[in-house]
Amino acid sequence: MHVFIGGAYNGKTDYVKGLYELHQMVMLDGELPEVAPACDVLVIKNLEKWLVTQNLEEDEQVVQTVLATVQTLEQQCRLVLIVTDMGRGVVPMEKQARLLRDTCGRLYQALFKEAEQVVRIWYGLAEQLK
Incomplete structure (x- = not known):
């Protein structure tokens, strides 16, 4: 799992689209499916x-x-999550x-622990956290 975090309208979606543009990608907005659609990369944004x-x-x-669902989805395709930093x-x-x-906050901690990679996007710039 690859997780991207950043503030609202900081360029997370555009960054991910560019990163996976050569893959068969499905992007879901505000949904958490139990079964992944047919694709190489499943992007879930606005969780x-x-x-x-x-x-x-x-x-x-x-x-x-959420963790159980994410683990199931990861077995079906590459999973990318785009989440919004709400704290600060x-x-x-x-x-x-x-x-x-x-x-x-609790969910993001759990997701970051399980993720292979975590990247913070700040105004279109990526910073590798994990």
């Missing part, structure tokens, strides 16, 4: 859109669900926004 549809009060269960020390006032930020 946080899927997260808001879940019960974030049970964040450990949500994280485990800002604590949202709304409870749901705080739950989303906290769940994303």
Whole structure:
């Protein structure tokens, strides 16, 4: 698994498209499929859109669900995740926004631990973290 992280509108999607332009790539936006579509590279972006549809009060269960699904998808094709950095020390006032930020933080830690590569994109520039 290859994970790209960065702020909103920092060029993550364009970077990934350029990186995998010679591959048969399928890009899903805000979806977490149980079965990968036929492709060489499956790119899932905006995972946080899927997260808001879940019960974030049970964040450990949500994280485990995502990890299990990701492991299944990795067996079917090369998996690339594009995630948005939501933290940066800002604590949202709304409870749901705080739950989303906290769940994303826990999920991203787990994903980064499992990932082969982690890259931060900052205004189109890539920085290899792992």
